[in-house]
Amino acid sequence: MRALTLKLMLLACLCTGEVWAAGPSLAVGDAWIREAPPGAAVLAGYLRLDNRGDKALVIEAIRSQDFERIELHRTVVEEGVARMLPVDRLEIPPRGSVSLEPGGMHLMLINPVRPLHQDDRVAFSVELADNACQRFEAVVKRVSGDESLQHHQHHHH
Amino acid sequence: MTSEGQARSRYGIIATIVIVIVALGAGMLTARLLFKPRTDFSELSATVFQQPRAIQPFALLDHHGDAFTADSLSGQWTFVFFGYTHCPDVCPTTLSVLNSVATRLADAPDATRFVFVTVDPERDTPEVLNRYVSYFNGEFVGVTGESAAIGELTRQLGIMYMRVEDQGDPASYLVDHTASILLFNPEGHFQALFSPPLDADTIASEFLTIAGAFR
Numbered sequence: 301m302r303a304l305t306l307k308l309m310l311l312a313c314l315c316t317g318e319v320w321a322a323g324p325s326l327a328v329g330d331a332w333i334r335e336a337p338p339g340a341a342v343l344a345g346y347l348r349l350d351n352r353g354d355k356a357l358v359i360e361a362i363r364s365q366d367f368e369r370i371e372l373h374r375t376v377v378e379e380g381v382a383r384m385l386p387v388d389r390l391e392i393p394p395r396g397s398v399s400l401e402p403g404g405m406h407l408m409l410i411n412p413v414r415p416l417h418q419d420d421r422v423a424f425s426v427e428l429a430d431n432a433c434q435r436f437e438a439v440v441k442r443v444s445g446d447e448s449l450q451h452h453q454h455h456h457h
Numbered sequence: 458m459t460s461e462g463q464a465r466s467r468y469g470i471i472a473t474i475v476i477v478i479v480a481l482g483a484g485m486l487t488a489r490l491l492f493k494p495r496t497d498f499s500e501l502s503a504t505v506f507q508q509p510r511a512i513q514p515f516a517l518l519d520h521h522g523d524a525f526t527a528d529s530l531s532g533q534w535t536f537v538f539f540g541y542t543h544c545p546d547v548c549p550t551t552l553s554v555l556n557s558v559a560t561r562l563a564d565a566p567d568a569t570r571f572v573f574v575t576v577d578p579e580r581d582t583p584e585v586l587n588r589y590v591s592y593f594n595g596e597f598v599g600v601t602g603e604s605a606a607i608g609e610l611t612r613q614l615g616i617m618y619m620r621v622e623d624q625g626d627p628a629s630y631l632v633d634h635t636a637s638i639l640l641f642n643p644e645g646h647f648q649a650l651f652s653p654p655l656d657a658d659t660i661a662s663e664f665l666t667i668a669g670a671f672r
Contacts (some may be wrong), residue, residue: 334549337542337592339585342629344545369626375546377653381617382547382636396479403654406546410629 324434325353326392326426331438333409334402335418343416345370345407345438348399349426353394358429359390366422368411375403384408402443418442481572496670497602501663502651509646515610517574520587520599531645534569534668538639539616541577541632548573550595551636553609557657558664561595567668574600576618576634614639614647640664642671 305320331347351357362370372387387405392398416422420440427433458554470597472506498505512527519525524604530537536555540548556569563567573590575581578601611618619635638655642648649667 301625334545336545336549337589339588340542342543342545344549354514369629373546377547380635380637380652381633382653383621383633384546384631402546402550408545412627443549 324432325351325355326428326432326434327352328426328434328436330399331424331436333416333422333440335416335440335442338415341411343367343409343412344402345409345424345437346395346400346402347436349390349392349399351394352395356384356394357392359392359426359428360429362407362424363427364409364424364437365397366416367409367415369443371408372400372405374405381442382395383422409437489634496564496666498667498670501519502659502661503640504652505667506648509642509648511646512641513613515606517600517602517606517610518583520583520590520601522583525598525600525602525647530641531643532642532646533570534664535572535641535645536572536638537572537574537641539611539618539634540575540577541575541634542576542581542585543629544632544634547636549593551638551655552590552597554655554657554660555597555638556594558660559596561657561661561665565665565668567665567672569664570598571596572598572600574607574610576604576607576611576616577620578604578631592623640667 309343327350329348329350333343333345333346336343349357350357352360360374362372372390373384374387375382375384377383389407398405418440422438422440423435424438425433425435489541512530514527517525519529536558538548538551538555540551542548559571569653571584571594575586581599581601583599583601586601590597590599610616616635616639618632619629621633623629623631636653636655638651638660639647640649640651648671649663651663
């Protein structure tokens with residue numbers, strides 16, 4: 301536990317201050333976490349990553365002090381079977397964007413360190429391959445079946 | 458011919474016409490009952506079995522720790538989804554969809570029930586399932602049990618699941634699993650299958666078609 305605390309403190313120091321030389325190329329939008337049943341060990345996070353620059357951006361890691369561990373996964377359904385495949389490398393093309401959405405790519409948020417309820421805000425940081433770092437906040441949302449459907453249909457904002 | 462005779466013969470004709478009409482009506486009604494037009498399910502996105510499948514006996518537990526057996530499936534229509542509580546994306550999405558289906562079918566003529574069967578009985582105890590399913594809908598039933606019993610039930614239903622180990626952390630393994638929703642008729646027989654992509658409107662309206670044809 302002591303080791304973990306130390307690690308979290310270290311991570312918190314990684315993403316501070318001005319990290320972009322000429323303004324951020326990466327913009328994070330529509331970041332939200334699906335509210336989960338009480339005691340859930342794993343939650344899902346969704347967001348949109350926009351690259352406003354002329355160079356491809358490679359996401360190295362997404363971190364938050366509110367979870368023990370975060371992994372990036374993609375849900376695929378093949379012959380009726382849903383599986384989650386780890387995404388090792390996420391590249392956002394120049395002037396392009398990548399969306400993490402229900403039923404597709406998502407952040408797998410493992411072991412929340414505090415209970416998360418609707419409207420709670422969670423701080424994250426995105427670490428890029430060039431050591432740049434971008435902070436963002438995600439809001440916890442309670443989703444009904446209808447809303448998750450709408451989210452699918454209107455994903456182009 | 459006397460006027461009395463004429464009247465009698467007129468009555469005779471009327472009586473004959475009435476008998477013919479009644480007989481025709483009865484015949485048509487019988488024909489409708491005997492040769493009930495088979496509902497065409499081919500337009501549905503659901504797979505509907507013309508011969509619903511009977512289920513071999515099984516012994517599992519519900520989220521209160523009470524017995525859940527093949528008999529528990531009969532008496533009303535039952536939607537069944539297989540998943541696990543450590544599943545962050547597919548299972549919560551599907552259970553939310555099922556909650557919307559439940560809302561849409563609340564006033565339907567046919568009673569429905571919704572059951573979530575875990576494919577991860579090691580982590581999903583009745584207590585864990587209780588917290589999990591109640592979050593989505595207080596009426597939902599969570600089902601768990603011995604791994605072997607879950608295995609037997611899934612095998613006869615064609616449900617697949619496979620544990621995927623996490624190299625970094627053995628406790629946080631994933632489980633690949635069939636993402637379809639199964640529908641059991643009030644006799645407890647496997648009647649239809651809804652495969653992804655799943656949406657509440659389609660499931661609710663197709664259910665009404667399937668249940669209507671069953672009545």
